[in-house]
Amino acid sequence: MPDVFADLVGQDEAVAELRRAAGAAAAVLRAGAADRAPALIAAGAAGETAPGTGDTEPGALDPSTGMTHAWIFTGPPGSGRSVAARAFAAALQCTYGTGCGECPGCHTTMGGTNADVRMVVPEGLSIGVGEMRALVLRAASTPSGGRWQVVVIEDADRLTEAAGNALLKAIEEPPPRTVFLLCAPSTHPDDISVTIRSRCRVVPLRQPPAAAVAEVLVRRDGIAPDVAQWAAAAAQGHVGRARRLARDPEARKRREAVLAVPRRLTGVGAAFDAASALIEAAEAEAEASVSESDATERAALETALGAGGTGRGAAGAMRGAAGQLKELEKRQKSRATRAQRDALDRALVDLAGFYRDALTMALRAPVDPVHTDTAALAGAGAQKWDAEGSLRRLEAVLACRAAIEANVKPRIAVEAMMLALWKG
Ligand SMILES: [Zn+2]
Numbered sequence: 001m002p003d004v005f006a007d008l009v010g011q012d013e014a015v016a017e018l019r020r021a022a023g024a025a026a027a028v029l030r031a032g033a034a035d036r037a038p039a040l041i042a043a044g045a046a047g048e049t050a051p052g053t054g055d056t057e058p059g060a061l062d063p064s065t066g067m068t069h070a071w072i073f074t075g076p077p078g079s080g081r082s083v084a085a086r087a088f089a090a091a092l093q094c095t096y097g098t099g100c101g102e103c104p105g106c107h108t109t110m111g112g113t114n115a116d117v118r119m120v121v122p123e124g125l126s127i128g129v130g131e132m133r134a135l136v137l138r139a140a141s142t143p144s145g146g147r148w149q150v151v152v153i154e155d156a157d158r159l160t161e162a163a164g165n166a167l168l169k170a171i172e173e174p175p176p177r178t179v180f181l182l183c184a185p186s187t188h189p190d191d192i193s194v195t196i197r198s199r200c201r202v203v204p205l206r207q208p209p210a211a212a213v214a215e216v217l218v219r220r221d222g223i224a225p226d227v228a229q230w231a232a233a234a235a236q237g238h239v240g241r242a243r244r245l246a247r248d249p250e251a252r253k254r255r256e257a258v259l260a261v262p263r264r265l266t267g268v269g270a271a272f273d274a275a276s277a278l279i280e281a282a283e284a285e286a287e288a289s290v291s292e293s294d295a296t297e298r299a300a301l302e303t304a305l306g307a308g309g310t311g312r313g314a315a316g317a318m319r320g321a322a323g324q325l326k327e328l329e330k331r332q333k334s335r336a337t338r339a340q341r342d343a344l345d346r347a348l349v350d351l352a353g354f355y356r357d358a359l360t361m362a363l364r365a366p367v368d369p370v371h372t373d374t375a376a377l378a379g380a381g382a383q384k385w386d387a388e389g390s391l392r393r394l395e396a397v398l399a400c401r402a403a404i405e406a407n408v409k410p411r412i413a414v415e416a417m418m419l420a421l422w423k424g
Contacts, residue, residue, distance in 0.1 A: 007220065014084060072203070117150045127160065129166055149179065152181045168193070209237070214229045234371055286342075305321040359387060393420070
């Protein structure tokens with residue numbers, strides 16, 4: 001059985017650091033098992049020796065051993081930030097302190113059922129302060145399994161300012177057995193506040209090479225090598241996206257529709273049509289991904305609220321119920337918006353890959369194309385547009401992504417992009 005780090009593709013340095021840290025954490029537990037609660041040294045003080053923690057104190061952590069209370073995993077989407085955080089959480093709960101993949105600590109963490117590991121996966125556009133306060137409170141309790149309380153916050157860049165402040169307080173004075181694992185695209189102040197960053201150790205992940213992604217698709221998912229290679233290249237280092245492309249015919253169809261866009265841009269009308277098609281495809285994809293869970297959640301809440309109840313107190317209960325249903329609808333709407341943005345962004349990344357291929361071909365750069373299946377089309381574009389025209393088109397796609405990120409209405413940004421792609 002492979003250990004918990006096996007799925008972390010092409011990240012040898014990060015894995016080595018996490019293994020060291022897990023070993024150090026296990027040593028802290030062993031030393032502290034005597035009777036004294038172990039004291040970790042906060043990351044902000046890493047490199048300095050806290051006063052009075054000479055080498056005589058049992059259970060105290062020497063910062064050079066690599067364990068600390070708060071970590072940030074950074075890297076481009078699909079590089080495996082949350083995979084790394086989960087694997088590290090498992091290694092911390094591992095009976096052997098290695099992330100063996102076989103013991104109950106590893107198993108329950110990887111399966112999402114470990115009572116001392118909480119994964120926060122924001123579904124909407126932001127993580128609010130209420131959610132964060134509740135989390136911090138629970139994280140302060142003694143770990144029931146006797147090891148660590150681990151809180152994994154995926155997309156920590158979506159913390160609201162107030163939520164960030166609540167988290168910061170917990171990271172500044174961490175309970176002795178609590179570990180926070182944050183995931184964010186980068187340590188840029190737009191993604192994570194400077195004060196939180198200063199309290200965390202950063203584990204940078206890189207975009208894994210296509211060969212490494214293909215290898216894991218073959219080994220773990222049993223995908224045929226030629227399909228794995230194509231999917232890994234087309235997904236541009238995004239492991240989850242590569243797996244979806246290799247396995248899901250719908251995902252392949254959507255990608256093909258996106259890559260047909262450059263061919264379809266024959267005039268102004270066609271450009272607006274292409275914009276509508278792209279937006280509607282993203283909406284349909286998002287709708288498909290959230291509608292099932294929306295219905296399940298609503299049914300569960302209605303059951304919990306005892307919908308249809310009569311008798312004394314029912315009227316008051318119904319008023320409370322209406323509030324809760326409204327709250328749920330708000331959350332679902334936020335999640336749907338997020339799903340639409342994500343779907344649209346995936347399409348734009350595919351499109352950017354196409355124009356990038358045209359650019360590298362126009363420059364005769366010795367690099368492999370992103371989309372091998374549209375390489376001929378990109379080659380024709382390269383001849384027609386030359387390097388400059390290809391670059392302008394690539395920039396138009398990137399500008400569209402930036403505009404949407406800056407909250408320009410997606411339809412307007414996409415229409416502007418399509419016109420720019422058509423005009424060159
Ligand atoms: Zn284990």
